[in-house]
Amino acid sequence: MFVPTKCFFTKGVGVHKDKLASFELALRQAGIEKYNLVYVSSIFPPNCRLIDREDGLRELHPGSIVYVVMARSETNEPNRLISAAIGHAMPKESNEYGYLSEHHAYGETSEISGEYAEDLAATMLATTLGIEFDPDRAWQEREQIYKASGKIIYTTHNCQAAEGDMDGKWTTVISAAVFV
Template identity: 70%
Template sequence: MVPKKAFLTKGFGVHKDKLASFELALRAAKIEKYNLVTVSSILPPNCKIIPRDEGLNDLKAGAIVHCVLARNQTNEPHRLVASAIGNAIPVNENNYGYISEHHSFGEDERKAGEYAEDLAATMLATTLGIEFDADSAWHEREQVYKASGHIFDTTHYCQVANGDPNGKWTTTVSALVFIE
């Protein structure tokens, strides 16, 4: 199986039970009715990122669905949790790209999302032999990656939430869902 399409989704849930909180996050992301199988970090060649609603139309309840899933949870009141997916897509669509997942505490959407994006871009850049200073800031490396002519686009998709003030479980999810 090599997926031809994928979509991004995210959500969060709050409940007194940890598992129910996760279920509510999946519901908010609209992927609760599938049997999710998490996979690692490769975006297949020629795999198109499509809108979520279009992708959901191609899936049936109960289907085994592969995804890259970022998930984070807390039951600490007001604790900021984040789950982010980063993508790095090569210029040559016949090459594979990278997907990263990042789970953090205390990072806002921009910081967590950019970290995930940086991870994916760095993984792709190292496979393409792009030389860069690993200690430079993300925005500096991003310019080097794009100037190399090998990386077409980098993006991120992030869900953040503050822990429930009463200590209920708060779960965030972000996912890139594959479609055959």
């Protein structure tokens, strides 16, 4: 079985009169349009490490089957705010798995959407590690509890937001974790 050892984050925006072409342009901006993308769920493999987008893209070849966790949002409503975010949470032990989360939203800024996705990933990881927390507390409070436990070492997010095109063309945003 294939278990990725590297991963990178990327994002993009596309605007076009056709919905599919808008998605294609977002993929192009993200640099992943020339691959056959296979959507996978939210597990960040043990011993997998994050690398820079440029380094990751150099390892891929046009036409390759590439596994991604992707968030996508689209609109053709002028000025409608859309966002797509990937959250990431890593355990302290590199031989344990972490989590990725996808979040697609309307009316959320990049900061709000990104923090929500990060919170989702960290909360999923915290529950598997047996970290006790109050789910009704604010993300910033829970983040401190998660990190103070000594079991979660790293959380982050990657988010793309945009406003719908003024002329009603399709606007698509994507955010992706790409496995290599």
